[in-house]
Amino acid sequence: MSLPLLVAIVALGIALSVAAVHSTGGSKTATLSGADHAKSRFAEDFPDEIATAVRLTADARTAFLNIGRRRIGIVHSIGDCFLTRIVTPRDVGVLTAEEGNTVSLRLADFTWKGGRFRFASATDAQGLLKALEPQSFGGEAA
Known part of the structure; x- marks a missing residue:
């Protein structure tokens, strides 16, 4: 030949x-259809955790869920699947507010480093920043 x-x-x-x-x-690329979809997808991997609030990014590829005790659940699309994580302020290497409603998040986890997340509202972006900022008092975070 x-x-x-x-x-x-x-x-x-x-x-x-x-x-x-x-x-x-x-x-x-997988997307989340709303807060209920994010909660149900998170519950598949963490059935004992109850989400009290959900912050969905503007592109519907990532959701941040308040699950109590200063922990945040994350549902993030990678290709046609979803990655889920539970993070605390201790897991965050870099957390910054960027232009507009964007938050830059870098995690210490080597399997997923985080990224830049744009929200539809400044309230959601500020809520995530507040939830993951380190506490600066003497006791353990609640």
Whole structure:
């Protein structure tokens, strides 16, 4: 078999594979349809935790859930799946308010470092900042 024919066959095979993955939903990005969806997805991994408030990002790819005792549950889409975490202020390496309603969050967790999250309202962005800011008093955080 000639080299140009082999190259053409390989290129066609790769193109067909990519098209098949795309057409079967392989390139789809998961989104949260609302607060109830975020709560139910979080409950799949953490059934004993009760979310009292949900802050959904503007792109509906991430939700931050208040679960008490200064802990925040996170539901974040990665591809067509969701990653869930529970974080406390101690888990946060960097937490900054950026322009508009955006919060930059860096975690000490090596499996997921965090990211930049834009909210629809400044209230949600400020609520997340307040929930994850370190406490500066002598006792243990409640």
